[in-house]
Amino acid sequence: MAGTGKTVAISEWLRCAARSGSVSAIGWVSLSEEHNDIGVFWGSLLASLELPELPESAAHAAERPWKGAELIADSFARLDGSPLVVLDNVHAIYNPVVLAGLAHLLERLPGHATIVVSSRFRPAIPWHQLDLAGVLVRAGPEDLAFTRVEVQALLDASGVQVEDAELDLILEISSGWPAIVRMTAQLLAAAEDNSRALTSVVASGHSVISDFLAGELLSSVSTEHRDFLTLTAVPDEFDTALATELAGTSASRLLSEVLDLQFPFVSTRSDGDETYRYHPLMRAYLRSELVRALGSDGVRRIELRAGHWYLNLRTPVAAIRHLLASDDRYGLYRGLLDLGPKAVLGPDAGMFLKTLDEAPVEVADDPWVHLLRSIHGIECGAMADADAFLQAASGRPSAICPPDLFDRLHCAVTIDLRTRFGENVPVYALPAAVADHREIEAYVAVQQAKLMLPPIGHNRVKHQLLIAVSRADYARCPAPHLEALTLLALLDGAHDQFVSMGIRALAAVRAATAAGIGNNADVVRCVVMCRYFHFLTGTQAPEQVETSFALSTGADGMLTPLAGWDWHALSALVMFPDSECKSQAARDIAEATKAALASPGAHPLLAPTVPLAIQALIAAHEYELAQRIVQIATTILGHCPEFSVASAMIEIADGRVRHCPQLLDAALSHPALRLVGGIQAHILRAVVAADAGQDERVLGNLESAIALAEPQHLVHPFLSLDRAVPLLDAYVGRFGRHDAFVDRIRTRPDAVHLSTNIALTPAERRVLQHLASPQSTQEIADTLCVSVNTVKTHLRGIYLKLGATSRRDAISAARVAGLL
Template sequence: MSEHGSDRPRSPAAGTDPLGDPFLRTCFAVPVPPATFLRRQRLTEHLGQAPDTALTLVNGCAGAGKTLLAADWAARLGRPVAWFTVDACGQAPGVFWAYLLEALRASGADELKDIDCPADAGAVDHGLLTRLAARLNDRDRPVIVVLDAYDRVTAPEITDQLGFVLHHAGRGLRLVLVTRTEPTLPLHRCRADGTLTEIRDAELAFTPEEAAALLELHGLRLGHDAVRALVGRTRGWAAGLRLCALAARQSSDPERYLKEFEAGQSTIADFLLAEVLERQPPATQDLLLRVSVLDRFCPDLADALTGRRDAGPVLAELHRANAFVEYLGHAWYRLHPLFAEILKAHLGVRLPGLETALHHRAAQWLRHAGPLPHTLTHGAAAGDWEFTARALVDDLALGQFFTGLRSGELDELFARMPPGTTGPEADLVRAARELAGPDPDHACVHLEHARRALARAGPGRAAARLGCALLDTHAARLAGAPDRAEHAARTARELRRDLPAGLLDRHPELPALLRTHLGSARLWAGRFTDARAVLSETAAGCDAATALPREEALALLALVDFLTGWPTRAERGALAALADAERFSLAEPAGLDLVHLVLAAVAVDRDELDDAQALLDRAASVRPVPPDPVTAASRVIAQARLHLARGRTEAALETAGSAVPAAVASPWAEDHTALVVSAAHLAEGRPEAAVEVLEGLEGAVDREAACTVAAARAHLAAGDPGAALHLLDRLPADGHRGPAVTVRALLVRAEAAGRQGDLTTAHRLATRALADARRERLRRPLLEAGPWLRRLLRADVLQGALRNGPAARPDARVRTPPHTARQTALVVEELSGRERDVLRRLARMMSTEEIAADLFVSVNTVKTHLKSAYRKLGVNRRSDAVHRARELRLL
């Protein structure tokens, strides 16, 4: 007992802490931002809410710019701020409160001068905290306290004591915590009653615009793309940007340096290793080094790489401590990209040779529990290509080489597969890459190797066999071998029952691709009904995984419609394919060239020859991959018909003679080629040669009715109307012939009747033909009919059919009756100049992305103009907009 009869410790001497050491005045100094500090208005304004809320939390990782932000705000606040940078005193409650009281007194809080500092370094009397809270509560104006580096407070009782004072100080205290970790204060309660201001890591990150301004303060002016790339790599991390800027200033080419610098060999590495990695316990350091090989990870995956079972709480604590471990949700994490680079480089130094083994462990774990793309990435990184190829094939993901979703990524990944990699799955991957590339002929060799290996393997491996059937169907389609395609498709159907339940449901693109390939092969064989059945099933899909085969199926269906004489239906189908491709942003849809070919063929029938040529040119520029025989034949026929329509008969004959490589001939391709050749002979005045070309095709079973009509026209030109009518009478009455065929048949009958002296019948048939032609906007058959039609009908009637269709050519004059023009003016607003620019390009079948590039505007801007134009024109589809604009002479 002391001489005064008390054993209480004495209060420390003035100017000292409970340990008797003098206060370190640097702990109370507000840091001064450097000359290169960038004041960010959005953060300053947010922090400006601090005087109005009891608690403000500035929580971010090391080097996020927390302290400088708070210091700049405090210096510009215009009123005293009690600043305390927590150091080692965070472990001793008595020392902590002694420093905090000294910071309060230094800020001018005179009413606290008689509150003695704690005498015991390890404890604080509750009465002291009560007196402090009461004095603060009595203040007319709150005192603002900034506790910097609060994450250094390790004694849990300090946070409890601070919460007590904050609660009972009422409006007399405004507390700002600058910390790397989440304090254990009752933040949920503060959020609920609106007394909390929060600035966290995501908000502290620099935007590209802010990063550009920061770099300028360091004397660096970089391009927009370079700045965005740097922000992406650093995730806007303030310290990383500043360190990069300082290093780049020493380079003769700063932009190149920032693009290519190695994070593992930089001052950033020194910072993160010292400030983050080396602050962790050895076991946590080992975990961080091992997971650095992963793009993302969950506790179980991290345990698989470490051989431990405690990754869950360790990762949660690292995330809470802002230790550059980001939480992605659903128990998945990832490292900050720069931190991951540095750790990976450090892994090679500390644990040489381990990286390959870690990739292998990750691939094995992910194969059973993780996403397939990550499995493939780690399998490839481990150099285990047989495992990687088998993982792809067993997952039924082989079709993704052709769907556009991950085709480029897969091609790039497996381009690194060594030639010596064996196994049927490896050969299937090679075959898929060849079929999806510019030289599919080599795929057959790999397919044969895979087929033999699977035969030697015996039963089982259904996924590999199904993959082989898919590629066989594709190869047969490209080769023009319908029977092979049918056999492969049957094999695929039989294999489906041997697959694990639900596996095929995860890959709807595989059956969609099978049906599309089979439909194309059937179309080549001239089996239009069977082709339509399987293609319609694919076209009915609606998800992104089947977008590309669906677009291709729509294009093939449009071709079937055109070949059977339904041009308007074909146009609608082709435009639907374009809209679907645009909806899913397909960069290089497989059927886009065929879409343009169908639209070009329709344009020829409508005598819109400039449009037809533009569409042919676009079809030729779509992709470097060799087309299948269907597309190749369609291109030949469309180009030959255009030459013929322009009067270039020699060019038409030369083009029609172009060979289309295929295992078997296509009946419709032969028929339409014969139609071009026959028409060329007629145009040159050789009707007998025209008849000879079509001999054997006219009226033959399963051949084009158009050939019979063309043969009848040739006989008529040769002076034999009876033979012409005889051929037309042999056409089946229940044939599903479209207007492109029936209009031509009516015109031949009309001319034959006229030559036989029956002008009444001739006039009736010709008038009916004109009515049907107007509905379909068919002009070419009327022009091909020759001068007899002009002699038979009044000139104004014929000219009306040729010029006043619903979608007149852009250079044609549309004669709109006065009352119609007045009604139109009432319902249509005037289009802006930019809306007309967009519509003109729309009329040329350009996609939204192409229009945006052509006009040097964004895709969203184009869509805005389109919506406005649709509204003004009273339509909701691109084709209707073009038709309506042409009706109104706006194009």
């Protein structure tokens, strides 16, 4: 590409190479039209290194490319040191004989010699063969493009001061193209107003830019090819199909010919198809040429063709952008009706609505557009904006959407918004479904499931949500698909099916990642649910599941958690074990919990997590704050059995256990007690019974807690409650079919045993593992392949460290200490 700084870069490199002595001889050949004669080409190559011309007998043979290449390679081989030749302007060579000779020379070049090929476009040489041979080093326009730092340095050297936003604009319009950056710096140095000068550059209306593009890149292009270039500059990018739509049936041939001319397209692959883009300034120049050639009406016709092509391809942003530019109201209305729901329920919703900012007032103010903006506001967590747009969409007909379809979507958006506000929504009788609107039906199915959530059975709600998942998947509509998966995970969590909740939440996170959905409340909820599952089961969350504290701006202008305070509190809770400052982390959990309790529509998952929040506060010795949280929760949500469990935790931690049995009995007899709360209550009853010396009650409550925890693999309640693990140690081996699960809890590295400072040697640990078996001392020695005296020595060390005098006492002490 012209103006990329090839010659300057090569010259500077040669200067450094000569200074370091890494090259012995340097030749430079500036190629031109005359070098399409192979004899002239070979002669210039030899002369550049002051090599003798080929003898007359060999000169005739050298007209054959492969023979000439051999002769030149032999001449190079006779040179000492490291000779180097620069072939500049190789794009001037079009004779296939000369190009074939150069290709043969590059293949046969001696190892101590180097040839640098400099060209605006890639010459027709089999580069892949040289690449496979490992002798090729490439440097393209992207390698020579200026970085942000280099652009700033050039502007500083030119005496030009720019703001950060102006520097960003220069980088955007130039893509680091050195010639354009240099010209822009010169224009800004001579201009009084940077903003006005940059506007001129962006429009490619400045004569300096236009002359460079026309003279350096377009002067050698035929009229037919130039027409093709101007027509395909209308869209942001194009492939063969779109080029055919815009430039006619000859587009495929013209594209191939332009590519053969090595025109500087930016080429990319998308879903297996090759797409092409112009440099921003080149595209702006070609579009200005198109306006001069066809006039404004002609350009609008091309825009309309592009818009309909994207409309049929169901690509919302590009379709609406071109339909707006075409000024065709019918096409624009059709695009907004057919593709609007797909756009706002997809990852490109923000870009789609930003495109609509350029729409005429009567289009932008249509109720259908307001309804689309309301959906986007809900998806982004901007509930105040969503409510305002919904109000603006109400009470008047739409010129874009038929009444029956508009009313159906309006009802669904109302349900969505009101349920997210935590309001009780009456059961709507939605208008009948309208065919050919898959995205709308997927969205409606999710909202219908929301209406069923409180009063209707678990299985019917799950069935409706699975229907919504199926419809969203069929419509390839990521937002309803994600929301339905999120609600399924929530439903499982609300019914204490934590394994299923974790699996569904992880599936939703992965689906959101695949769809390109990032800053979304449902994504945050699924991430937190996934982390909560791993928190309860004591397992490691996948790498892609990172706890998020995403924020959004509320109606009062204050930053609030994107998914709500209840999810923010749960997120802080699952991160508590990894926090460095437990005291501050506990206070943060308390503040988030208070905010969640005060917010409308707190999710049912919140009440069972209050005891977990109390545990965090107890761990930080914040007893008064913990008691205050329980009082606030009881005042706002009424009496929940989990709050009795939390109160019992506080009393036990504070050494006051008189009311604990009544609190725990009341909680366990309550039908609304959830699974985690039930496990905690049984563990706490075991602790109280242990203090009272009631051995059978201790074992009974531990068995009940384990029986509840094992099906869902919930180990956290045992690891987080003081004395739970020591009690398991004391009763180890007495849990029957649950022994394996108990051992899994006890042997975890984060399990806190009554005595964890007993340091046994590895050999003593091996002997101790066999001590609980029926084996005799001699049999243990035989199993370990050591002498019986060695085993006895280790036993003396074990007894001493455990304070035991017999094998039975040693086994009991080892279990209490968590060593067995």
